[in-house]
Amino acid sequence: MTFQVNKEDGLYYRQTLFDQAKRVVIxxxxAVLTGDNGLDESIVANIARQISFLQSTGREVILVSSGAVAAGRKRLGVARTPHEELRVKQALAATGQGLLMQAYELAFAVFRQPVAQVLLTHADLSNRGRYLNVRNTIRTLFEFGVVPIINENDTVSAEELRFSDNDTLGALMTNMIGADMFIILTDVDCLYTGHPAEDPDARPIYTVAAITREIERMAGHSGSALGTGGMMAKLRAAKMVAACGGSSFIGPGRHPEILQALFSGELVGTFFLPGKGTLNRRKHWIAYVLKPQGTLVVDDGARRALVEQGRSLLPSGIVEVRGSFAVGAPVHCLDRRGTVIAAGLSNYGAADIERIRGRKTGEIAAILGTKDADEVIHRDNLVILGSEGVV
Structure with a gap:
């Protein structure tokens, strides 16, 4: 199995990367923060103590915290249902978010560590100007020695504009601010090769070199009763961080000294090494933050030009346009087999692309009456999505 790193090398890589990590997202x-009686204040206090310790070592830390909906559910005595309406979740989040921040404020105050609440919606990140404003605000909080505590603004987020889970939100934050490491504290010990309760040969995986399809198939071996993500969401988040050159960790959030254990080199949880390449932050924004508004199906020649030769997408290679979108919209490119091969920003709206698809660049002006660009998607605004992730 080529995705694993042997124990000796894994310990070396882990210790080196933890020593070098100066900016961390946790x-x-x-499932870690809540119990039968709502928020577990002892866990909150322990998280605050450990993060305050990291801050004292000169590191900058962001905390991405779930728990608002669960806290609100316990406070209001609302039972969980299989198909809960969005309005109910939003009401629970509105009730629980105050409880969550109150608990953190009190816990961090013991260590004289100031904190700040940052509530985000997907729209805050999909708009480039607002995205940069969020980044600047977080950097300013760092200058003041504040720990930003980030959560999705569930109370106002529309279903179609939500982050899929806080694992994704944490990965986006990691890449946005250029953090060195993303630490996911959950209710599972680590990733296993099989289900520990069902497979006697199941073994823990301590260090992962690359998240391949082989390792993604192992994601069903563990899950959480309270969270929205599950192990697959955590692997997707780790892959996003690796694409931008960061490392990730998944491990037991209720371990009383988990952060100290990690930064002192103990072999706990599963550690994911950085990717070989590094995706710049703008292309990360295109690939991961923006939700596609349409799809362009390309022929085999265009697929080779994009994937193998690093070229722009020209109208001659487009065979089908799906969806209705305007100029500048994020779109996905599919090959004839239906595989998503790229994400990018379109220089033309869907109606105009439908008119010029399959035609040569020199014909654009005659067909449309004007020509804004030779390319439908310029390579500077294009990210190739490889079989093992963004490349």
Whole structure:
């Protein structure tokens, strides 16, 4: 199995990367923070103590915290249902978010560590100007020695504009601010080769060199009763971080000294090494933050030009336009087999692309009456999505 790193090398890589990590994002899931009586204040206090310790070593830390909906559910005595309406979740989040921040404020105050609440919607990140404003605000909080505590603004987020889970939100934050490491604290010990309760040969995986399809198939071996993500969401988040050159960790959030254990080199949880290449932050924004508004199906020649030769997408290679979108919209490119091969920003709207698809660049002006660009998607605004992730 080529995705694993042997124990000796894994310990070396881990210790080196933890020693070098100066900016860290830590995500804590609902299953860690909540119990039968709502928020577990002892866990909150422990998280605050450990993060305050990291701050004292000169590191900058962001905390991405779930728990608002779960806290609100416990406070209001609302039972969980299989098909809960969005309005109910939003009401629970509105009730629980105050409880969550109150608990953190009190816990961090013991260590004289100031904190700040940052509530985000997907729209805050999909708009480039607002995205940069969020980044600047977080950097300013760092200058003041504040720990930003980030959560999705569930109360106002529309279903179609939500982050899929806080694992994704944490990965986006990691890449946005150029953090060195993303630490996911959850209710599972680590990733296993099989289900520990069902497979006697199941073994823990301590260090992962690359998240391949082989390792993604192992994601069903563990899950959480309270969280929205599950192991597959955590692997997707780790892959996003690796694409931008960061490392990730998934491990037990209720371990009383988990952060100290990690930064002192103990072999706990599963550690994911950085990717070989590094995706710049703008292309990360295109590939991961923006939700596609349409799809362009390309022929085999265009597929080779994009994937193998690093070229722009020309109208001659487009065989089908799906969806209705305007100039500048994010779109996905599919090959004839239906595989998503690229994400990018379109220089033309869907109606105009339908008119010029399959035609040569020199014909654009005659067909449309004007020509804004030779390319439908310029390579500077294009990200190739490889079989093992963004490349």
């Amino acid at each position: 995500k804590v899931g609902s």
